[in-house]
Amino acid sequence: GANPFIVPAMGSHGGATAEGQIEVLESLGVTEGYCGAPIRSSMEVVDLGKTEAGISVYMDKIAYESDGVILVNRIKAHTDFSASIESGLMKIASIGLGNHKQAQAIHTFGVLGIRDHMPIVAEHIFQSGKILMGIGIVENAFEDTAEIEVIPVQSIKEREQELLRFSKSLMPKLPVDNLDILHVDKIGKNYSGTGMDTNIIGRLRILGTAEPETPSIHYIIASDLSEESHGNALGIGLADLTTERLFQKIDYQKMNENVITSSFLKRASVPIKLANDREAISAAIRCSWGKAPGEIRFMRIPNTLHLEELYVSEALLPEIEKQGNVEIIGEMAPMAFDDSGYFLSF
The missing domain is CATH 3.40.50.11440 (LarA, N-terminal domain)
Known part of the structure; x- marks a missing residue:
């Protein structure tokens, strides 16, 4: 009634x-x-x-x-x-x-x-x-x-x-705790209230609050913003590098209103912006001190909510293969980018 x-x-x-x-x-x-x-x-x-x-x-x-x-x-x-x-x-x-x-x-x-x-x-x-x-x-x-x-x-x-x-x-989690580079294809409010789930990436970026010990990720790349976020790129400040594509989608009114209300300003700080995925990955590899590209512990995920399938670099493969709860479903292959320098669809 x-x-x-x-x-x-x-x-x-x-x-x-x-x-x-x-x-x-x-x-x-x-x-x-x-x-x-x-x-x-x-x-x-x-x-x-x-x-x-x-x-x-x-x-x-x-x-x-x-x-x-x-x-x-x-x-x-x-x-x-x-x-x-x-x-x-x-x-x-x-x-x-x-x-x-x-x-x-x-x-x-x-x-x-x-x-x-x-x-x-x-x-x-x-x-x-x-x-x-x-x-x-x-x-x-x-x-x-x-x-x-x-x-x-x-x-x-x-x-x-x-x-x-x-x-x-x-809760899901990344299959390894230590990475040199984590590439996140999309951030967004539909994946997490903070754009990227802090429980997955091990970063809080809150003034006066200690960061989690694990996972430990040297560089995070935020590549794109979901359409469902309507320009609210809150969480971009949890990344170290981003792309021109994501940068152009930011609605500062929506993002700023959200982050100022929360008072955790660092989470909306725009990191260094590169032209595309290829350039962002190259910069992160360049800044991974003392490591050759073949030694880089690299992982690519679609977002922090959907971790059913992911890409890992050759350096991670031996560790991944030892895990009984992970299935290797593909062969090693070069990274594939489109003509604009962005990863092909996941």
Whole structure:
């Protein structure tokens, strides 16, 4: 007997505009026609008071004025920190459903904001009585759904912690921990909130926060930007080199709005720009001190979300062949570029 509608809950994504958030949904296939329900998007919020720490608690006005809200989100590792609650239903209830104002209020405190204050803001949202339940989704290493669970609002915090541990046990990873060069064909918001998943590449680039010990990658090349990102190249600052192709696709308004809200400015710093993939790889090899090209530990992946198939250099092959969970499906061959100097399609 309900009349459901969809409210985007993306904080500052989509350029922090109502129209931009609908664009992001549509690029992911979430449309009114497909879902059979209207999408109602607004940046307006209702002020629900403050936490004990003095952080304002906001909730999307359209959602607040409804009879009840069902939260839907993936539960997975966050790209900025490690804790018992990371990216999931509590994050979408707070930073997501609070729109740009809530994202700013929490991100003002940097990592402490999203790690320590975000769950407290979410609990305030739960206490408002507007949340009916949560639907938590856990995906495996192939981005396939491994678990869907409907969770009563009073059980979300406890159950999300358990589902996060399950999600982390299914996460993909690179088959080796040490690389000279990692070539990422595409970065983008549809692959990770940070363009490249920091858990995969072992880089955070957050002021005052120690970098992960593994994996250790000397140079990362970001080659292209996904169409689904609509010009938001957040995460380009996690790379050391990029290409003219990616550079020309950057929408600075969208990227800057996202990174300034997060306060992790380094992640939007544009690295050295080369003409194409061939030039970027040549530069990275040139700067791999004391190594001949045949000794370079090189890996090419399509993005940090889809790691089912990848290319490795000859120097990595002996190590890869020893691994029982990796299958060699091709023969050694020279790198193949198109006439513009970019890799042929994966």
